[in-house]
Amino acid sequence: MGLQTSGQIGNKLRLAVALTVGILVAEAVGGYLANSLALLSDAGHVFTDILALVLSWVGVLQAQRPGTAAMTFGFHRVGVLIALINAASLALIAGFIVVEAYHRLQQPEAVDTRLMLGVALAGLAVNMVIILLLRRDQQHSINIHSAFLHVLGDALASIGVIVGGLIIMATNWFWADPLISLLVAGIIAVGSWGIIQEAVGVFLEATPPHVNLHELRQAMESDSDIVNVHDLHVWSISPDLHMLSCHVLSHDLTVAQTEEARARLDKMLAERFAIAHTTMQFECAECIANAPSCPLAFGNPDQTKAS
Ligand SMILES: [Zn+2]
Ligand SMILES: [Zn+2]
Known part of the structure; x- marks a missing residue:
């Protein structure tokens, strides 16, 4: 891959991050105003996404630093350490969501479904823009490919919030909101578990998974x-x-x-x-x-x- 091409991909990733920050702000403010835990928990999920993107970029830069007399292996594991801390904080956020959802399942709270639906639809639209943006490059770069797959998962989470909003709108069944947020917590937990497994394997000097x-x-x-x-x-x-x-x-x-x-x-x-x-x-x-x-x-x- 030429320098110019990778620079263009860097620009697209930056644009994807900027658009995702937009989703985060809309979901956090909208979730608070609409009193929707599903939207707020998706905001938590999107926040960790942005953190993961920025931190993995830091990790890539660190890995390119040459080794020194004091650090003969170079700085490759800085990225692994960052990923581990990031995944642990993700698991913590999933835990908070589960606790809050438990309270709301016992005592359902009214939700402004119009605002909830509007923000979730806007989030889905931005996800679609990012998917179109990265679609052509994802075949050439592993990093872009995993970012692409992740945005697909994010779109699914947005669709989950939309379905929850529609259910509440049609039936006033407010339990749908905490139930959807439990689903989002599940998505967060599965993602962080994979990262934790990989990072701990590296630190414990495990034989790489692909080697028999x-x-x-x-x-x-x-x-x-x-x-x-x-x-x-x-x-x-x-x-x-x-x-x-x-x-x-x-x-x-x-x-x-x-x-x-x-x-x-x-x-x-x-x-x-x-x-x-x-x-x-x-x-x-x-x-x-x-x-x-x-x-x-x-x-x-x-x-x-x-x-
Ligand atoms: Zn995500
Ligand atoms: Zn020997």
Whole structure:
């Protein structure tokens, strides 16, 4: 993607954020005036959306900062930390909505349905504009694609508020308002749970979800120069930057042959497992005799002891 194209996409994202801020203000003011919890909770949801967009932009900028002597891994996890804090606050907002909805289900409050419907319709219209705006770019960029999917979900939430308003208008059944806000709380909770899972996995140095460790080990050991792979670790610096370190027991190779084997393994790991950075310690049967600090463990990698 050229610089100009990504600049244009940046402009479209900025426009999307500005339009979304408009929805937020309309829903917060309209929700308060109409006494509609459904509208207010959607305002809470939209607020976290804006926060998420701005913070992920900050995360992208941080990830581009080069590493320093004090921060040799760079700043990739700043974005992950921000996402985790953001998702935790989202879960908190969902909790507040559930508590407030519980009170309103016990004691339903009258809602100004005309105002509620008007604001929700305006919100839906803006969602549609953003969908049209991003529709053509979403095939080319993962970031745009996830933003696009999210706006689709937002449109569904707006439709939920509209349906709730229509039900109240037709039947005066005011329970519809807290029930719809519970639905919005559910949307918020599901979204934040996914982010929390991903971020915690990164911080706990979990094997990335797309990597099957047994399969990876077999792929490395299928190389004819390699006897076995042990002390194998695969982890993520951020959800899209994966690292590997391991010991490789090889046949008695020359240094040049070792370098060729390492390059083959590197290429295979990058192509099949999207691992961008590897550290491999090559060993042969001779050198192991002189390395008592490296306890070899064959078989199940989960039983491999750290050396
Ligand atoms: Zn949203
Ligand atoms: Zn070893």
